[in-house]
Amino acid sequence: MNRRMPLSGRRSASGDWDVPLVTRLRGFVDLSAGEAQELHSLIEAEMSVGRRRDLVIDGYEFKKLAFVREGFAARYKLLRNGKRQIITLILPGDVVGMPGSFLDLPTFSVITLTDMKMDVCSLDAFVELSHRRPKFGLALAWLAIQEATTYAEHIVDMGRRTSVERLAHFLLEIHARLTMVGLADGNAFDLPISQEVMSDALGLSVPHLNRMLSKLRTDRMIARADRRVELLDPEALRRLAHFQPAKLAGIPGPLKKGAELAS
Amino acid sequence: MNRRMPLSGRRSASGDWDVPLVTRLRGFVDLSAGEAQELHSLIEAEMSVGRRRDLVIDGYEFKKLAFVREGFAARYKLLRNGKRQIITLILPGDVVGMPGSFLDLPTFSVITLTDMKMDVCSLDAFVELSHRRPKFGLALAWLAIQEATTYAEHIVDMGRRTSVERLAHFLLEIHARLTMVGLADGNAFDLPISQEVMSDALGLSVPHLNRMLSKLRTDRMIARADRRVELLDPEALRRLAHFQPAKLAGIPGPLKKGAELAS
């Protein structure tokens, strides 16, 4: 099911490399079209994979960075008792191989939840580029920080939020992340995942998750049809979930516009 | 209680800057004495603070990196319902301000649990150095990745491990992290924190944590006296906790000369 495609890239009108990761990076670093191009030149393959494909397997070497262009995946760990915990959903703009590629061996697995398209480069190539262009090393740090921040919020979810609060927080987070890469449609967004996946992400059982979903539905906070979610009352959801969005700061110094004068 | 001290630094016999963070960095990047010195030159203050001091406050700007030399702290979030979740314990070698300094405003607080000594520099200065020495930007990324990996394991703790398993995992993790910076004494280590702190780190109530502690004690897996912990049966603990240590890979490329042969 993995097939290689010609390295055409996706170009905007201005000839820029226009993928969700670049959108995300531009939220905190000034990337010229040329620099985006340098990043693009690292891509050694554009991959399309089907649903339910293992991308990273706990314990098996993986040293790539795969920038997700389309589709959903999950980073998870399987315990020996058979229980699965999903650490985070991987969305367009996210990087498969973070953190797995930075460890001797990954301690988590990644599996696609839908068909997925990604641009793949090797970690070595990225690091090599970072030597010539320190900005990319810093951008990597910023991405990792954002990952850690998201995880931190998940810890709060699991530790101190009740099941409804947790579900509400989950929906708000996904909505915020999709909005950031331009994939939300106002207060609605596609969420093409089963309740089993959601329950593993939230550390709940499927029946209980189901009940909490209907609770949010009967309380008129959300609507769910097909595999879409609509946030009917975002304000109430935010209050319920104690939702506090975190905004990544820009990389300081000569990298930011208006500071080009510094040597 | 904050007092400045002369910028003497801590030097090893070889004149190297010898602090836990450098030990940690050397686990994945080749740092010459000169480079450690460059890092040291960023330090604008060596601070000593007492117990129970807020270092970072949720919602109030903080743009420093404080490298912990001695002492314990906790990164946490307080919900509006009064519940507290500790995201992670901050140990010597860790960085206060990660991730808070990278956000417009921190979304978590940090409080010291013991007296603490740290070396403080501004994030701007660190980024500026990373421009001249890309290695430091990459090292920052590696540190952030390690932070994310630790958090990921905490998510598994809270979501899919029972309370005893969680406690066992917690003790093993702290032991591993202290060992990494040379602060464990074989299978024993100082853990100068109250059960309330532990319960907030594990998302448990104090009484229940207490029961699980006595369980591990009566099962002869750990001993706890004063504020020390001894792992009496590390193997049994690892089995119980499904413990899987993650080892950070070295930064690839020209940075890691001959490191493949070492260790």
Next chain:
DNA sequence: CGAAATTTTGATCACGTTCAACTTCAGTGG
């Protein structure tokens, strides 16, 4: 269409919370 996966509903049970009281210990002042 039939088979499989997913969603929904119900009944029972257990893990961990809550609340309360009691103990231990270190520090402080009479």
Next chain:
DNA sequence: CCACTGAAGTTGAACGTGATCAAAATTTCG
């Protein structure tokens, strides 16, 4: 030296959230 204080640790009883198990209803898909 003892009384008092406050923080930390320990124990017990009742309760509730969410798990577990089971089965039915519904959707998806070969």
